[in-house]
Amino acid sequence: MKNKFVLNEDIREKTLLVIDENGNKLGEMSKQEALELARQHSKDLVLFSSGDKPTAKIIDFGKFVYDQKKKSKENKKTQVQTKNKEIKVKPQIGLHDLMVRVDNAKKWLESGYRIRFVVLAYGRIGTKIDQIEEVYNKFISLLEDKAVVQSPLKKVSNVQYESFLIANKGKK
Numbered sequence: 001m002k003n004k005f006v007l008n009e010d011i012r013e014k015t016l017l018v019i020d021e022n023g024n025k026l027g028e029m030s031k032q033e034a035l036e037l038a039r040q041h042s043k044d045l046v047l048f049s050s051g052d053k054p055t056a057k058i059i060d061f062g063k064f065v066y067d068q069k070k071k072s073k074e075n076k077k078t079q080v081q082t083k084n085k086e087i088k089v090k091p092q093i094g095l096h097d098l099m100v101r102v103d104n105a106k107k108w109l110e111s112g113y114r115i116r117f118v119v120l121a122y123g124r125i126g127t128k129i130d131q132i133e134e135v136y137n138k139f140i141s142l143l144e145d146k147a148v149v150q151s152p153l154k155k156v157s158n159v160q161y162e163s164f165l166i167a168n169k170g171k172k
Helices: 031-040 061-078 095-110 123-127 129-143
Strands: 015-019 025-030 044-049 055-059 084-089 114-120 147-155 160-167
Touching (some): 015 031, 015 044, 031 044, 031 055, 055 061, 084 095, 084 129, 095 114, 114 129, 123 129, 129 160
Parallel strands (some): 084 114
Antiparallel strands (some): 015 025, 044 055, 114 160
16 A cells, blocks of 8 residues: 555655645645645645646545555455356256256355356367257256346357356245
8 A cells, every 4th residue: 555655755746736634725835845734734745646737635644544444444345246156068968967067056046156157069069059059958947947047158269158147036
């Protein structure tokens, strides 16, 4: 945090637009005048923007850094992170194996995960798109009471097709 800001004597600009800690504009003044004013109030002169009109603020920098860290911690607490689980299948998958993956997907969807369904089609099987879509449609039909398709099946690479599913909030 301290590396992002230029403080006190490290400021290179000769004239600055100075703002006090309450947000009141004190006007343009030289760097030396601003530093003196900051020292009189036992505060720091912090450069917030440089460019056409360099702007500096007279604040207690230690308290400012503390408040910024506190705000970032609060933001992290309220942030919602999406959790993903991935199911990979091949177009030749058997019905029982697909059912096992459907059961896992149902558990994960109830726990709040988002499912990434991937069909891997290596070699010549990659040209048989009807088989790839058949596996995908079978998987979706087995999950239609629990999941909603967030993005349809699309080709990601030469061998990989993927789709995203989320929990169906309406029918629980």
